[in-house]
Amino acid sequence: MHRFANPARFLRLANVALPWLAALAVLSLAAGLYLALFDSPPDYQQGDTVRIMYIHVPSAWMGMFCYTAMAAFSAMALIWKHPLADLLARATAPIGAAFTLICLVTGSLWGKPMWGTWWAWDARLTSMLILFFLYLGYMALANAFDDPGRGARASAILALVGFVNVPVIKWSVDWWNTLHQPASVIKMGGPAIDKSMLIPLLLMALGFQAYYFVVLILRARAEIAAAKIGTIRMAQVHAAGQGD
């Protein structure tokens, strides 16, 4: 793992992986969306409204996955002081926040016709809203200091503290009575979802996952380039100062 903490080595690897990941994202999203919208059956209870699931569920998974990745990168940044880990944690935050927002909005649009309400303060919905606020807090804190090092430390601690929310989201539907139904896919005894609907769902999830890595690499590349420009500018200022 420490081998990849070297930004130059990371960039080489990322540049090789990028076109493959982009192709995977485009293909699985195209196939997944086609199956989800046109070639999967309506649900026996919910009819065509069930198609919201193919966006809602993968974005919920990605909201939690991105937070887990952000917490892991933050731990690496705190313990081993890898600058790249801090950069990847920062690059993940807005992507995860966007997935979480999509999950909340599509969930609301789904809740109105099925449950009869846009929102309910049950444990699953509330913990997901807290996840969204954690992302916002992390991004605000990471950029709140003039000295980037202090912002990185404070936000990494916030990311780790907020991680306790992730298992709460996952098991909220089992621990307490909620309006939200229990897990359909990742549960004991196998998925409670028909194969004709599970396949488009998993394709969409794969596409979302690949999309995350594509955007992460693009953002990390831009950040590394920005850091290099900063170093060059500093060197120029230094050189000009010495020339006088």
Add this chain to the structure above:
Amino acid sequence: MTRKQRRLYFVVLGLLALGAAVGLVLNALGDDMVYFYTPSQLQAKHVPPGRRVRIGGLVEQGSVMKAGSTVTFRITDNTAVLPTTYTGILPDLFREGQGVVAEGKIGTDGVLHASEILAKHDEKYMPKEVADALKKSGQWQGGKK
């Protein structure tokens, strides 16, 4: 011990302590974290009449009676039942045997006068044909339809 190891132990111990603390808090909150009580939980709690409560369960089979826009039915958790009355528009998924959450006040007559009805569905997703086939072959579990 190197500084890196010390930081690693610090982070791991910190997370464990935090996890334990949150676990204890959530455990202590217990009942306050639930979105609704079931009818048998309600019986055990002796909620005074006039207090707003949310009750969840299944709409008992054969209990729905409609008179104009007022509907009366019984909420059951297969142990206790709670008679309920509601005036207004019902969600599409409201039907006998289906999960429901009703919010309102329990009158002195022991009836829940609901001001809001929410439908609940389970975690199963399948096409209609599969549901019909399962019912036909007697493998249908849950839903009690």
